[in-house]
Amino acid sequence: MNSAVRLALIAGACAFALPANAQLATHMDLSYAMIKAIAEGAVQACQAKGYHVSVTVGRDGGTLAQIRGDGAAPHTMENSRRKAYTALTFAAPSAVFAKDVATNEGAKQRATLPGVIGIGLPIKVGEDTIGAVGISGSPGGNDEPCSKAGIDRVAAQLR
Numbered sequence: 001m002n003s004a005v006r007l008a009l010i011a012g013a014c015a016f017a018l019p020a021n022a023q024l025a026t027h028m029d030l031s032y033a034m035i036k037a038i039a040e041g042a043v044q045a046c047q048a049k050g051y052h053v054s055v056t057v058g059r060d061g062g063t064l065a066q067i068r069g070d071g072a073a074p075h076t077m078e079n080s081r082r083k084a085y086t087a088l089t090f091a092a093p094s095a096v097f098a099k100d101v102a103t104n105e106g107a108k109q110r111a112t113l114p115g116v117i118g119i120g121l122p123i124k125v126g127e128d129t130i131g132a133v134g135i136s137g138s139p140g141g142n143d144e145p146c147s148k149a150g151i152d153r154v155a156a157q158l159r
Contacts, residue, residue, distance in 0.1 A: 028130050030059065030123065034154045038123070038133060039065045042150030046138050052076075053137035053146065057123075058084040059130065069137070076136035079117065083134025083143065087120025091129040094119040094144055121147035125158050 030038075039057050046053040052071035057064045058081070068077050083094075090097055090110070097118040100107035111118060121144055123131035133147040151158075 028125050028128060030064065030131050034157060035065045037153040038150040039067050041153040042133055042135055042146050043067050043069045045149030046135060046142065046146040049142065051138040051142060053135050054080045056080040056084040056134045058088055058132050061085060061088065072137045079136035080134040082115050082117040083120035083136060084132040086116045086118055087122045087134060088129060088132035091122050093121050119143050121151065123151055
């Protein structure tokens with residue numbers, strides 16, 4: 001087949017090809033009111049137990065809101081940010097992250113990444129992680145219940 005015929009066949013095929021339909025990506029997001037309710041609810045839940053904490057609500061590795069509660073130490077701000085970052089990055093609660101680190105060599109290596117601290121709670125809609133909460137300043141085992149108390153304030157909107 002000569003090159004003129006091949007070129008004509010290719011041009012004809014291209015003429016009949018359907019254009020691709022590009023669509024914008026859609027995603028769920030937290031509103032300002034939801035972010036504020038989560039952060040305040042988490043701090044208040046820990047304060048009710050006598051804990052002086054800071055809380056961070058994050059999304060996409062960034063901070064959306066951060067509160068340093070009354071009496072919370074200065075380092076708790078950065079610590080809470082790192083906890084939210086970790087829960088968001090790995091889309092898992094601290095208990096799941098801790099189990100993975102204890103049993104999985106790959107998870108052990110991820111736990112050494114800069115900024116990773118395995119105590120936080122993702123904010124989920126179904127299986128999609130749309131944010132995370134990190135708390136610092138409470139004694140061991142109390143971060144997750146306080147984070148959950150904050151998320152519970154907006155649970156009806158996360159459906």
